[in-house]
Amino acid sequence: MDVKEFRARAHQFVDWMADYMENIEQLPVKAPTRPGEILAQLPAAAPNDPEPMDQIFADFQDIIMPGMTHWQHPGFMAYFPANASPPSILAEMLTAAVAAQSMSWQTSPAATELEERVMDWLRDMIGLPAHFHGVIQDTASTSMLVAFLVARERVNDFKTNHVGLSGAGRHCCYAAAEVHSSTDKGVRMAGLGSDNLRKIAVDENFALIPAELEKAIVADLAAGHIPTCVVATLGSTSLSSIDPLAAIGAICRKYNIWLHVDAAWAGSALVLPEFRWMIDGIEYVDSFVFNPHKWLLTQFDCSAFFVRDKAALIRTFEILPEYLKTREGDQVNNYRDWGPQLGRRFRALKLWFVIRSYGVAGLKDHIRRHIDMTQDLARQVAQEDDFELMAPNPLALFCFRYHPAGCPEDQLEAINEQLLEAINDSGALYLTQTRINGAYAIRLVSGAEATQPRHLAEAWALIKRLARGITPAALLEEK
Numbered sequence: 001m002d003v004k005e006f007r008a009r010a011h012q013f014v015d016w017m018a019d020y021m022e023n024i025e026q027l028p029v030k031a032p033t034r035p036g037e038i039l040a041q042l043p044a045a046a047p048n049d050p051e052p053m054d055q056i057f058a059d060f061q062d063i064i065m066p067g068m069t070h071w072q073h074p075g076f077m078a079y080f081p082a083n084a085s086p087p088s089i090l091a092e093m094l095t096a097a098v099a100a101q102s103m104s105w106q107t108s109p110a111a112t113e114l115e116e117r118v119m120d121w122l123r124d125m126i127g128l129p130a131h132f133h134g135v136i137q138d139t140a141s142t143s144m145l146v147a148f149l150v151a152r153e154r155v156n157d158f159k160t161n162h163v164g165l166s167g168a169g170r171h172c173c174y175a176a177a178e179v180h181s182s183t184d185k186g187v188r189m190a191g192l193g194s195d196n197l198r199k200i201a202v203d204e205n206f207a208l209i210p211a212e213l214e215k216a217i218v219a220d221l222a223a224g225h226i227p228t229c230v231v232a233t234l235g236s237t238s239l240s241s242i243d244p245l246a247a248i249g250a251i252c253r254k255y256n257i258w259l260h261v262d263a264a265w266a267g268s269a270l271v272l273p274e275f276r277w278m279i280d281g282i283e284y285v286d287s288f289v290f291n292p293h294k295w296l297l298t299q300f301d302c303s304a305f306f307v308r309d310k311a312a313l314i315r316t317f318e319i320l321p322e323y324l325k326t327r328e329g330d331q332v333n334n335y336r337d338w339g340p341q342l343g344r345r346f347r348a349l350k351l352w353f354v355i356r357s358y359g360v361a362g363l364k365d366h367i368r369r370h371i372d373m374t375q376d377l378a379r380q381v382a383q384e385d386d387f388e389l390m391a392p393n394p395l396a397l398f399c400f401r402y403h404p405a406g407c408p409e410d411q412l413e414a415i416n417e418q419l420l421e422a423i424n425d426s427g428a429l430y431l432t433q434t435r436i437n438g439a440y441a442i443r444l445v446s447g448a449e450a451t452q453p454r455h456l457a458e459a460w461a462l463i464k465r466l467a468r469g470i471t472p473a474a475l476l477e478e479k
Contacts, residue, residue, distance in 0.1 A: 001053070009053055017089065021072070024450065028427030029073040031066070038067040069430065074450040077459065078432040080237070080265045081447025085297040087357035091350035092299050102344045104324070105332035112333055115348035118355065122304050125360055126270035127279060128288065132306040133313075135338040136347045140264035141182040143289035143305040144231070146317075146339050148173065148190035150287070150307070151229035151258030153316045161316065165191050172220045174198045175231040176208035178241050180262060183231050192228065205392050206241035206436075208232065214251050221255075229258045232285075234278050235266025238434040238443070239391040239399050242266070242278055249284020261288040264303075266395055268295035269371065271364050275395075295370075295396075295447050296363060298354045302347050305339075313338055366449065370396040374446045377456045384464070390441040397445040399436055402467040413440040415470055422466045429459050 001009070041063045071082045102111035119134025137143045152160055152171060160168060171192045175183050177199045187197045198220075201212045217227045230252050232243040245261065252259040261279075267290020269275045282288075288306045292298035307313045318337040326334075336342050358366070374396040381387050381400050390399040401416045416433075420442050423429050432443050446456060 005053075009057075012057075021086070024070055024073050025075075027070055027073065029070050029075040030424050030427065030430040031069045032425075032427065033067045038063060072448055072450060073430070074448055074452065074455040075429040075459065076448050077444045077446055077451075078430045080294045080445055082293060082300045083295060083297045083447065083449060084299050085354060085357075085449055087353040088297060088299040088350045091353035095346045095349050098346065100346045102346045103336040103342055104326060104334040105328055106326040108346065109332075111346045111348060112335060114352055115335065116333055118348050118351045119304065119306075121355060122292070122351070123306060125355075125363075126267060126290070127273075127276050127282075128306055129282060131308060132288065133308075133310040134304060134306045135313075135335055136351070137289070137303040137305045137339055138301045138341075138345075139303050140180075140262060140289050140291055141185065142340065143287075143303050144180075144182045144186035144260070144262065145189050146305060146313070147231075147258070147260035147287045147289075148186045148192060148229055150313050150316045151260070152190055152192065154258060154312055155226060155228050158315055168226075170196050170220075170225040171228040172196045172198060172217075172225045173229045173231065174200055174213055174216060174227070174257075176200055176206075176233055176236070176241070176243055177202050178206050178236040178238060179231055179233055180237050180264070183262070196225075202241070206236065206239055208243045208248065210244060210247035210251060213248060217251065217255055217257070227255055227257045229260060232259065232261050234261060234263035235269075235395060235397075237265070239436060239441075240266060240393065240395045240397040241391070242394060244281075245279060245285070246281025249281040253284050258286045259284055261285050263288065263290040265291065265294045267304075268292065269367055269395055271296075271360065272367055272371075292351060292354070295367065296354070297358060297366060297449060299350050302351060310338075367396075370446045370451070373451070373453055373456050374398065374444070376453075377444070377446075377460055380460060386468070387464075390436045390439065396447060397443065399434060399441040399443050401439070401441050402470070404468075404471065416440050416442060418470055419463075419467050422470075423463060426462060426466070429462055 070076060072084050100108040100111055102108045105112040115136055119136065123132050123134055137146065155171065156168060165171070173187055173192060173196060175197065179199070184194050184197060188194050198216045200208050200216060203209050213230065220227055230248060232245055232248050234242055249259055266278065270279060286308050289303060291303045293300040293302040314337045317339060335344055355363070375393070378389060378393050378398040381398070382389050386402060386404045387400055388403050390401060393399070401412060402419050403412060407415065417440065420431060420433055423431055434441050434443050444459070
């Protein structure tokens with residue numbers, strides 16, 4: 001493809017992209033396909049000869065698009081949002097065109113210095129202290145791994161990178177029972193072992209109980225183990241619970257344990273001063289992560305990881321063969337030494353475009369709008385006799401279930417599973433499930449830029465209509 005054809009195709013594709021954003025509401029939010037359906041339409045072998053772009057693009061529209069779940073759809077209220085705003089998309093186009101590998105300052109000075117600046121902006125926007133240094137990772141899962149690795153090295157005086165963990169004792173980590181699965185995975189990848197991850201009991205708000213945390217730490221110390229890292233969660237995945245940071249931090253300070261905060265989704269709400277209570281105790285924190293790609297209108301992937309002691313971070317990851325040495329040395333940030341990846345995408349550009357395009361005020365409006373809409377809907381759910389909220393809901397997520405009068409408890413799970421399947425099969429709405437104290441619950445979270453109050457009203461009307469078409473008796477007859 002020469003530049004002339006590229007120019008023409010690029011215009012064609014941009015028109016398609018604009019049409020897609022304009023008409024996304026007309027598409028089924030969840031892909032209505034069966035396993036293997038897309039695969040069956042794809043040739044088993046790659047083409048030997050070049051194929052025309054007209055045919056490639058036609059196949060994209062005819063084969064690929066019907067199998068896509070549309071995360072930017074106003075009816076996407078599953079998992080967490082993965083925002084893609086127009087300014088972010090435009091920045092990604094430029095990033096792809098420039099195609100920089102931004103591993104060090106010298107390989108693209110502007111990429112490095114822009115990342116440093118926008119991370120300072122983000123730090124200040126969400127109320128973190130000025131002593132935090134930021135770097136963009138791909139996801140919060142990678143940031144979790146980074147935190148475990150730095151905590152591991154610090155507690156072992158940075159020796160395990162060289163001699164390994166053999167003979168170093170059992171390194172114990174701690175998190176609430178509601179913690180994200182990336183914690184379990186990170187403990188494994190860091191070589192600490194999932195058997196050494198202590199899941200601490202939670203209170204009636206599903207937040208970690210500090211006294212239980214300290215009890216577990218004391219028990220591990222008495223057994224000769226090494227308390228290494230505590231993970232506090234702000235906005236758990238299942239039900240947006242908030243761990244008490246100040247009390248947890250004081251315990252970590254007392255026992256000299258690394259404290260990592262996972263605020264992957266809820267961290268974006270910190271742009272609102274009225275939600276800064278979530279980081280009361282931030283002075284105790286060693287590392288902190290939130291994902292602008294979840295709720296802050298920035299294209300996936302973009303995970304903002306902050307660390308108090310950047311020297312410990314760099315010491316954990318820095319490897320400097322001759323071919324990576326540059327004359328600038330430690331005068332600059334070489335972000336290849338701030339995480340696992342040597343190769344790094346120019347992610348800062350889209351963040352810069354988003355912050356400048358919306359302004360801090362616009363981003364606040366976006367977050368506040370979704371919290372207000374979701375809180376209003378949660379109140380409506382709570383007012384219905386045959387629905388119930390299953391947990392506290394401080395942000396833009398709530399969990400509920402359909403509970404018709406007289407329905408036995410042992411039938412509620414089957415009824416709500418049937419309800420969720422009907423909702424998702426409708427094409428208008430996409431929700432997910434969780435368990436709360438063992439009970440099956442349906443999650444609803446609002447965050448897509450396109451979602452307006454009318455979409456939540458339509459969602460609620462659909463949920464009620466589908467739910468009230470299900471009865472315990474009908475379910476038994478089907479069986």
